[in-house]
Amino acid sequence: MPRESEGFRLAVKAYSADLYRYAYWLCSNSHQAEDIVQDALIRAWKKWHSIEDVNATKSWLFTIVRREFLRSISKNERNKIENWSDAALNAIPDTTLKHEDETALRKMLLSVPVGMREPLILQVLGGFSSEEISKILKINTGAVQTRLTRARQWLKNLIESDMKEEAQHESR
The missing domain is CATH 1.10.10.10 (Winged helix-like DNA-binding domain superfamily/Winged helix DNA-binding domain)
Incomplete structure (x- = not known):
């Protein structure tokens, strides 16, 4: 377990800024982006032991962030994703x-x-x-x-x- 927690800690340190920028780009809201990343990292921690290819960690984490974003919005909002505002580019x-x-x-x-x-x-x-x-x-x-x-x-x-x-x- 100590090796797993150290690996997770290093991954969070290495990718958290990128994950936040991506989440912010998706939702255009800093508080929501923080929540999305936090929820994604909780999900990642729970499944951390199942990672087979450590070289794919970054893309795996981005996928989780994307899924958390989609979970966080209603079906109606998902249909409006094409109307993202200019604020999304602040990321x-x-x-x-x-x-x-x-x-x-x-x-x-x-x-x-x-x-x-x-x-x-x-x-x-x-x-x-x-x-x-x-x-x-x-x-x-x-x-x-x-x-x-x-x-x-x-x-x-x-x-x-x-x-x-x-x-x-x-x-x-």
């Missing part, structure tokens, strides 16, 4: 970007359609591979890769469009 780690650049980045990410946005956020926030994202979202790896490619293409087109507008505005 993106602070950077050295100027405020207006950070705001623009958040708006760009929010413009990505939801089906493509969640895999992108898992890759950006969690650093997950396509295979890990497919396990978390319970979709096949090919679908994850397609959604990631489409999300990147969406952002690329948006940036190119903004650059064209800016160039036209400057030429006037």
Whole structure:
């Protein structure tokens, strides 16, 4: 048991900040995100002994957080997930970007359609591979890769469009 508790403690220390950011991205509420992570960690502790692949601990914990979030909302709210607010993007780690650049980045990410946005956020926030994202979202790896490619293409087109507008505005 001491080894198990030490392993769990190390996992919590290593991943709790990422788990919180992901939970916050899902629910857009700091108190609810804390509750979700706490409930997820309680569930994880209860099943800690069943982990077969310690290399999959991070994705396993993210999956539990996602399930806790889904448990925490009503069926009606689950149907409205596509209407997540801009506050969900506050979970993106602070950077050295100027405020207006950070705001623009958040708006760009929010413009990505939801089906493509969640895999992108898992890759950006969690650093997950396509295979890990497919396990978390319970979709096949090919679908994850397609959604990631489409999300990147969406952002690329948006940036190119903004650059064209800016160039036209400057030429006037």
